[in-house]
Amino acid sequence: MAQPVVASPGNVLIFDTTLRDGEQSPGASLSVAEKVKLARQLARLRVDVIEAGFPSASPDDLRAVQQVAEALGDMPHPPAVCALARAIRADIDHAWAGVKFAAHPRIHVFIATSDIHMRDKLHMDRAAVLAHVQDMVAYAKEYCEEIEFSPEDATRSDPQFLYQVVATAVEAGASVINIPDTVGYMTPDEFGGLIRGVGENVPGIEHAIISVHCHDDLGMATSNTLAGLQAGARQAEVTINGIGERAGNAALEEVVMALRTREDAFNLRTDVDASQIARASRMVSNLTGIPVQANKAIVGANAFAHEAGIHQDGLLKNRNTYEIIRPEDVGLSKSRLVLGKHSGRHALRERLAQMGYELDSERLEAAFDRFKELGDKKREVTDADLEALIADLFYQPREVYRLIDLQVVAGRSGMPTATVKLSGPDGEEHVRAAVGAGPVDATYRAIDSIVPAQAELLEYDVHAITSGIDAQGEVSVRTTDGKRVFRGYGADTDIIVASAKAYLNALNRLLTRQERRNDEQTLS
Ligand code: KIV
Ligand code: ZN
Numbered sequence: 001m002a003q004p005v006v007a008s009p010g011n012v013l014i015f016d017t018t019l020r021d022g023e024q025s026p027g028a029s030l031s032v033a034e035k036v037k038l039a040r041q042l043a044r045l046r047v048d049v050i051e052a053g054f055p056s057a058s059p060d061d062l063r064a065v066q067q068v069a070e071a072l073g074d075m076p077h078p079p080a081v082c083a084l085a086r087a088i089r090a091d092i093d094h095a096w097a098g099v100k101f102a103a104h105p106r107i108h109v110f111i112a113t114s115d116i117h118m119r120d121k122l123h124m125d126r127a128a129v130l131a132h133v134q135d136m137v138a139y140a141k142e143y144c145e146e147i148e149f150s151p152e153d154a155t156r157s158d159p160q161f162l163y164q165v166v167a168t169a170v171e172a173g174a175s176v177i178n179i180p181d182t183v184g185y186m187t188p189d190e191f192g193g194l195i196r197g198v199g200e201n202v203p204g205i206e207h208a209i210i211s212v213h214c215h216d217d218l219g220m221a222t223s224n225t226l227a228g229l230q231a232g233a234r235q236a237e238v239t240i241n242g243i244g245e246r247a248g249n250a251a252l253e254e255v256v257m258a259l260r261t262r263e264d265a266f267n268l269r270t271d272v273d274a275s276q277i278a279r280a281s282r283m284v285s286n287l288t289g290i291p292v293q294a295n296k297a298i299v300g301a302n303a304f305a306h307e308a309g310i311h312q313d314g315l316l317k318n319r320n321t322y323e324i325i326r327p328e329d330v331g332l333s334k335s336r337l338v339l340g341k342h343s344g345r346h347a348l349r350e351r352l353a354q355m356g357y358e359l360d361s362e363r364l365e366a367a368f369d370r371f372k373e374l375g376d377k378k379r380e381v382t383d384a385d386l387e388a389l390i391a392d393l394f395y396q397p398r399e400v401y402r403l404i405d406l407q408v409v410a411g412r413s414g415m416p417t418a419t420v421k422l423s424g425p426d427g428e429e430h431v432r433a434a435v436g437a438g439p440v441d442a443t444y445r446a447i448d449s450i451v452p453a454q455a456e457l458l459e460y461d462v463h464a465i466t467s468g469i470d471a472q473g474e475v476s477v478r479t480t481d482g483k484r485v486f487r488g489y490g491a492d493t494d495i496i497v498a499s500a501k502a503y504l505n506a507l508n509r510l511l512t513r514q515e516r517r518n519d520e521q522t523l524s
Contacts, residue, residue, distance in 0.1 A: 012259065012270050013235040014252065015211060016042050017051040018284060019068070020084055021249050022239040027478050027485030028288040032064045034395055039068040041283050042240075043075040044356060045276040047252070049106060051237075054084040055094035065098030073103055080104035082148065087111040087136035096143040106146040108178070109136055113151035113165050115158065126161055133168045141173035148176035150213065155181040155194060163201045170204040176235060177208045181224055184217030184247060192227035199232045211235035214250045216242060221250035226258055229268055240284040241292050241299060253277045253298040253330065261324055278331035279355070282384065286391035289476045289487025289506075291461045298330055301463065343375070355383060357390055366393055377493040378470045388465050388474055388491035392501070395489075397509045400425050401451050408496050410439040418442035420500065422450050440499045447500065453507045453514075455479040455486070462495055475502040479510065486510045 019035050022028065030038070035052065042050050052069070055062035065083045072078040081102035085091035087109050099105035111122070111132055118124050124132070133149070140147050149169035151162055166177050179198060181191060195212065199205060212228030212235070214221040225236050242251030256272045263269065281299040285292050294301045304327040314321035345368050352359060352367070359367060370389050374381055405421040419433040420443060430450040436442030444457065459478040464471040473495035477488045486509040490501025 010268055011234070012229055012268050013048040013209065013211075014256065014270050014272055015049040015051065015082070015235050015237045016045075016047040016079075016239065016252060017213075017237050017249065018042070018239040018243065018252075019064070020051040020053050021213075021237075021245055022243040022284070022288075023053070024245045025243045025248065025288065025290060027487050028243060028290055030064075030287055032060060032067055034287045035064040036067050036071045037395070038280075038283060038287060039072060040075065041276065041280050041356065043072050043077065043079055044273070045252075045280050046077055046271050046273045047079050048271065049080040049082050049235075051082045051084060051108065053098065055098040056085065056091040062094055062098050065095075066101070069099050069102035069105070073101075078103040080106050080146065082106035082108050084108045084110065085140070087132050089136070089139060092136060092140045092143070095140075099144070104146070105144050106148055106176075107140045107144045108148040108150065109140050109174075110150035110152050110178075110180075111136070112153050113162055114153035114156040116156065117153045130165060130168055133165055134172050137169050137172035137174050146176070147174045148178055148211065149174035150178040150180050152180060153182040154179045155186045155191065156183065159194065159197055159201075163198065166198060166202045167204060170202065170208050175208050176211050177202075177205065178211035178213050178235070178237060179228070179233070180213040180237075181215055181221075182213075184215035184221060186220070186224060188220060188223040188227035191224040192231040195228045195231035195233050209234050211237060213237035215245065216247040216249065219247075221248070222254040222258065225250040225255050226266070229259075230266065240280050241290070241296070243284065243288060243290055251297070251299075253281065257298050257325060257330065274329050275331040279383075279387070282387050283391075285476075286387065286474075286489055287395060289478060289489055291463070291476050294463075298325070304332065343371075351383075352386065352390070355386065363394065374472070374493070378472070379468075382465075384465045385472055388472055391489060392491045397505065397512050399504075400508045400511045401447075401504055403497070403500050403504055404429065406443065406497055406500050408439045408443065410442075416442045418446045418496075420446040420450065422447070422504070424450075439496050443496055443500050444503055447503055447507070451504070451507050451511070453481070453510050455481055455507055455510055457503075458485065460499070462499065465491065473498045475499045477502045477506050479503075479506045481510055481514075484513070486513070 023030055039050055052065040053061040055065050069081045081099050083095035083098040085095035095107045137149055151165050154162055210233040212225050212233045214224040236255050238252035238255050239249040240252050242248040256270050259266050259268050292299055311322045348368055348371050349364055402423045404423055407419045410416040415435045416439045417435050421431045423429055432446045432449045434442050434445035436445050457479050461476045462473055465474050472491050472493050474491045475498040479486050486506045488502040488506030490498040492498040
């Protein structure tokens with residue numbers, strides 16, 4: 001049997017929950033293939049544990065966990081694969097079905113322990129919760145060597161009861177005890193104190209690793225996580241770009257780079273390969289459609305941009321004047337693949353393989369065509385351009401409606417007008433024109449007059465992938481049909497075309513989901 005994951009004294013295990021808590025961000029739902037792709041990037045990043053999903057939530061969640069578990073087997077450093085389960089038998093059965101083929105399987109059992117959750121959500125008293133913890137951790141342990149237990153809403157639980165619950169979980173076989181700040185309520189001092197309290201008051205805790213899981217409702221998730229580690233926790237639960245339920249989770253890149261940059265203060269290390277951070281961040285933002293705010297620490301577009309003259313002058317004299325992290329350390333090298341008559345398929349395949357994309361010949365051909373098109377429009381094709389190209393080509397929903405052509409007239413006088421040509425589900429072509437407040441609005445109105453989807457645009461975000469006048473624009477949108485949120489993504493050197501692609505992408509997701517629901521209803 002594979003050895004359980006353990007932390008050595010100064011080492012912090014990085015438990016990435018982008019695929020589970022991160023995926024709980026509204027509109028962030030990922031397909032099975034997208035989850036596998038992200039999991040492979042997380043393995044390249046060398047996280048210790050991937051929480052791949054909550055298999056009881058849906059058959060797709062179960063399938064995703066299974067496929068992640070299988071897909072990591074051939075990686076050089078396969079992380080442990082973990083599945084979440086409520087403290088009930090059916091969930092634990094599903095969780096085990098998800099992870100059992102992983103090199104290092106882990107089941108994560110949770111139950112709420114705060115008075116408000118026990119009374120108003122679970123309708124259970126303390127004695128019943130304690131009995132459940134004992135029985136369900138022991139039940140999970142029959143399947144799996146490595147069991148993690150979380151008392152949900154730990155930070156609003158009575159500490160004495162919390163210690164009792166944790167002691168029961170350890171006694172029943174949990175080897176990782178996670179203390180979640182479920183509602184992002186505590187201050188760093190309080191959270192550090194709670195972790196110290198668990199370390200000092202729970203019999204048997206020396207046989208377990210203490211983990212921390214902090215939400216960002218008050219903007220303190222990273223500080224709380226670091227305070228927990230300083231107080232003795234040796235596992236941090238984080239997500240790429242800090243995505244997650246509500247305001248999100250502690251961001252992996254912030255926790256890892258804080259530990260690394262201020263090793264003098266923390267005296268703690270991780271095994272993360274920081275040079276993979278930028279790629280992981282872009283991948284998560286492309287796949288989920290959740291843009292990274294420009295001033296986001298470590299991965300924001302402005303994180304390494306120096307605007308003030310005094311700063312630029314200082315930097316030129318000595319980088320350390322204003323730079324505490326080198327952009328190359330997180331993978332923001334200016335690696336460029338220059339397109340010219342010598343840049344053929346081989347060069348493209350090599351570069352994509354270095355970036356972790358192994359394409360079969362059909363996909364390589366499609367990527368190469370796009371690469372050439374892009375090369376005609378841009379002087380240099382960077383890694384970021386290639387990431388966008390791959391996301392635009394291969395991580396899209398089924399194209400129910402496809403953009404064939406777009407023509408826009410805009411300017412200061414007159415009425416912004418867009419003419420759109422789309423191909424529909426049966427290959428038929430539709431051409432419509434519309435007038436709008438601006439060129440994007442006109443384009444979206446023209447699309448709306450063709451596509452039979454009732455969608456409201458919630459969010460529109462555009463930014464340049466690289467610097468320079470010939471940069472590609474990348475557009476993320478979020479739309480809703482009133483019940484669910486659908487994201488869309490598009491990239492192009494023409495931002496109106498990128499906008500049209502992103503909107504169509506979101507509408508195609510909506511239509512595909514409606515079709516699936518209609519099929520399910522017909523079957524039942
Ligand atoms: O925030 C939370 O409490 C959770 C638990 C399931 C660990 O995500
Ligand atoms: Zn959480």
